[in-house]
Amino acid sequence: MEGLNIHPEVAELYPELLEIRRGFHKNPELLFELPKTSAFIIEYLQSLNIEVHTEVGKIGVVGVIRGEGPCILLRADMDALPIEELKESDYKSSNPGAMHACGHDAHMAMLLVAAKVISRHRDKVKGSIKFMFQPAEEGGHGARFMRDDPLYPILDSEPRVDEVYAIHVEPQMKSGDFFCSDKFSSSCCDDFSIEIHGKGGHGSAPFLCIDPVVIASELVLALQTIVPRNINTKYQSVISVCSIKAGETYNAIPDSCILLGTIRTYEKEVREQIIQRATEICEGLGIANNTKITFKIDPGYGAIINDPKCIEKSVDTFKKVSPNAVRYMGYPMYGEDFSYLTDVRPGCFIGLGCNPGERGAVLHSPNFNIDERAMMIGSSWFIQLINDQLCSNEDLI
Ligand SMILES: [Zn+2]
Ligand SMILES: [Zn+2]
Structure with missing residues (x-):
């Protein structure tokens, strides 16, 4: 974890980042049944004085910061898996038969903390940001429901989204490293x-x-x-x-x-x-x-196709946060419904190294775990994306 450029406000908020992730981890919910999870997100975004849209795609939540300029969407997923957790911790799942074994708890925590830091400096942002919290990534097509919601189609409703980005934890790579395919990010x-x-x-x-x-x-x-x-x-x-x-x-x-x-x-x-x-x-x-x-x-889900320009931006930005990062490439065979967004908008989906140094801590395992410190890299990456694309050099977040 040395040699990283963690955003100083993210570093300060690390205890909060942990608390949020562990809170979600202890209370996993499945598919579209996310009453506690979505209520927490709504309350958190409202406490930041961010415009909030609820029940998008059944139970998705969208936070919006508006400004003149392009609009960037940052996505996190909210649902857990129907897996009985084996790993012991004081934040072990308290919901039998459900577990955050795909790291969506970390995705939400990283994006919420990034939203907090960005919202403090919203006057510097020359554009708009949509913070997307989607249901039912694990097989329920949640992103499609949010994209095609007749009342609030997340990409087309004002401000219209120009580019879409998401990050997924990758416990097989070490913290500081990342995955970014040159084309397909899922199958x-x-x-x-x-x-x-x-x-x-x-x-x-x-x-x-x-x-x-x-x-x-x-x-x-x-x-x-x-x-x-x-x-x-x-x-x-x-x-x-x-x-x-x-x-x-x-x-x-x-x-x-x-x-x-x-x-x-x-x-x-x-x-x-x-x-x-x-x-x-x-x-x-x-x-x-x-x-x-x-x-x-x-x-099922289509393949995520990363946009060449968005790949470049994602990689540059990640290297600013983690200058010694090893970039892993290749085409993963897993499925991801972020493809519903990259089908219609340029975007990029990257993987965040977060190896906890434990055997069996892989995605969808009952022993899944992450190096939680890597969440600071993810939050900083979101903020750096906004800095690089929506802030002038003299006016950075
Ligand atoms: Zn998964
Ligand atoms: Zn996942």
Whole structure:
């Protein structure tokens, strides 16, 4: 943590940053059910005399600082995961079956403290800022609900947003380092389900049945040929069958078999090609086995595509806060609904190194943890973004 340029007011507010993060950590809430979390954020922003919009995208919160000039949106997510926390601490989850295992508690704390510092100096800001606190990042499309809210569409309502930025904790990298991809910051995630309509019967008489277990076995292997044999090797993609359910006992061939899985891609064409091949394989294998196989896709989040100019700004700004930072690149295979914003506005999504030096402290683990000091880097990055883009050199926050 040496050699960093933490904003002095953030350093002073470190106890508050900790208290806010730990408060959220102790009281995790899921998807759109965020009464305590959103109430805390509303009250905090109001105490800063920031204009607040509530119930955006069901329960999202937006703080607005208005000024003449461009408008920048800074985003944090509010929801936790349906995971039982194993890690012991005096701020361990008090809500059984829910845990902030993806660091959204830290995201909220970093953005709130940044809002506090920026709001103290709002007269210096030549432009507008929207502080976005979204629900349901973990699978609920919360960002889309806020983007498409008919009463307050977060990007298009005045002041209209020009650029969007977000930061996500990355406990695999050490504090001070960061991740910033040169293009994709997350993948396109589609879930699928397949139903094989077989014909059940006695396990000793398979010739009288259409055995969905044998068909499922063929199908899993056939699906695995799509990526290596149909997709151009210059593209990264994955198709995984993660669940197979059929039958109850050892001597009865079941009537049907259900398979569940996920497809991860970056480019639209690759996504379409994999879905088309999977559909064809299901149809073909159905015909070959004299039965029907239905393939259903449940479209998930698109890939975040970082804007080249916003990447440059994000990297420059991060290096001002952490001059010795190592920048990690590459295309992650996880999903993130910040893509609903980068689909329609230039933006950038970066990862904040925060390795706590503990085994198993990875994202979505019941032992998830972070080096909390790294939150000072995240808050300072938000402030530095505003300094670099909305403040003149003589008038910095
Ligand atoms: Zn997550
Ligand atoms: Zn997350």
